[in-house]
Amino acid sequence: MSEQLERLDRLPLRTNLRGLSPYGAPQLEVPVLLNVNENTHGVPADVQAAITEAVAAAATGLNRYPDREFTELRESLAEYLGHGLTRDNIWAANGSNEVLQQILQAFGGPGRKALGFPPTYSMYPLLASGTDTEYLRGVRADDYGLDAQSAADQVRETGANIVFLCSPNNPTGTGLGLDVVEAVYEAGEASQAIVIVDEAYHEFAHDNTPSALTLLPGRERLIVSRTMSKAFALAGARLGYMAAAPEVTDAIRLVRLPYHLSAITQATALAALSHREALMADVEDIKVQRDRIVTELLRMGLKPAASDSNYVFFGGLEDPHAIWQGLLDAGVLIRDVGIPGHLRVTAGTEPETTAFLVALEALLDGQA
Template sequence: MTIAADISLAQLPLREELRGQSAYGAPQLQVPVQLNTNENPHSPSPALSADLVSKVEELASSLNRYPERDCVELRAELARYISEQTGIEFSRENLWAANGSNEVLQQLLQAFGGPGRKVLGFQPSYSMHPILSAGTQTTFVNCPRNKDFDLDMDAALAAIDQEQPDIIMVTSPNNPTGNITDIQDIRRIISAAPGIVIVDEAYQEFADTPSACELLVEFPTKLVVSRTMSKAFDFAGGRLGYFVAAPAFVEAVMLVRLPYHLSAISQAVAIVALRHSADTLATVAELVSERERVSAALRSYGYQLTESHSNFLFFGVFHDQHAVWQEFLDRGILIRDVGVKGYLRVTIGLAEENDAFLAAAHDIAAKNL
């Protein structure tokens, strides 16, 4: 028996701006090929798994104590990793970590957004940006991307001038489209911004372009670069996101973070994963190669694609993309309908998963293109 199952959300005293909204979520269906959530399809290496088990066993006897509150050791490991990745020297004071990049973004919005403040975004982009804005009572303003899903820089600069946003969010590589925003365009946006700019680089390890981290010395009071271990790392289940910024931004989110927000186990297993980064990142080159193979095949079947710098492809064009999504599902292939008219998104999986997807895509192209 479920208590009060007949009570609807409409009967609760919900904040007005949340009424009629939908919760974030991708379908979680048990089918042979699941290519809808942009995870790395490779399991953690045996060496990493063994170290994780050993570390958790070591921690077990001390779980009666609260974790290290400021994640000092983890932030030092993240600083080492991002310094190696970018060639720029960062210290732990430049790094902040939380439960996935979603919590990172939420904390930044709690600190710099709120009632009477605005976020400017460029949709279609990560669907959590408007949701997180609503959750922090920050007004989300959309400046639509152009027909190729790139930023329209004239429109972007005009929107900044007109709206005077407190926060600007730029996702590069962009989700769900996979394309990048050139670092010079990011520089122009930061220069024009009256407030802060958050560059969401969740998929940066899959790109062959410079990181916005290169601009942190130039714009220390304006720029925050958000990252995650959920994509390139085989670590989506570990839920670890972080940002790189001037130490003052770390001080700012410490004002709003929950006490002991990262568990001792979360911190420890992330440290282990970072120390095995050579193992985990070895899969990135393979996924990029598979991305190019799948992209070429889809183009040969007649699909249109945006140029992807991520671990997924955005393809179409369909009269009814949801009906096509269902056709893939009927063949045991789960991909993502993100609600952009005419387009679907597919995550790059293992070679055999990609082969199954391409076989379905070949048959579906004959009917729908």
């Protein structure tokens, strides 16, 4: 145990936090950063200008607490999502991590169980632990797929109170069929399970991939979570949101801190939502780079997973850590997600993607 952890451990910490290290991917100074699935295209100039203007206007009223109900922002998010949703269906917080935490605060807790299907988003177990919710690790097929029957059986067998379905899944990038969501929802009837579909990367899905938003009518235990960190290139602004039945958003109001969304955050998100054309054009380019990575990795003899996200998970590597280090030495940071033989790379701009592909091919040639 490191000296720092030992010092921490001498504190009267909660038992389930003992021995833990804070979560977070390395933040290194490297020319090409493709490790945390950000939108590397940057904020388009017109969106930057709109945000600057909106934040300047908000600054004049910073002596007052912000609109605790962020009504205008909820209206704008509902309009963006469509599907007949209104502001009563929408909730938002500082990143979808905070939305997920609030869901666990409201519906998890001691004596309750949350079920996830690893490999999946690594924050789920940490959010569970932070709220004293038991985290159950479900099972996927050997190819990391998850079918409706298997997922529903696991929900029934565990009697989970909360189910995390990540679609497209992080780190694999692959989307889930809506049949899986429907089956999990039905299977959760007995335990009254809250079913969360984490669609953080939905905007990058191939055309016509339906969203779980289409399943919301009549399903009051279903929550669809989204974020402005990825498609909207606003990871630094921290705005995540969810759509659900109005009674679910009311339940979240019981645990949210008053005024949790700052006036600056609300103004920033609203400005980006009303200037989204250039952002959506960048999403199209990212999809092109993502598909290019898949094609090129196949040509190099590697095994990329099908991706509906802005990143590609790939296998077929004998020594992934050596490749990760070699790429870093070449100025390209990608992610070692700790799965044998695999790495994950974010689709960047065209030059960044080229830098990754060129450096990777050189390393593979060097190993051959």
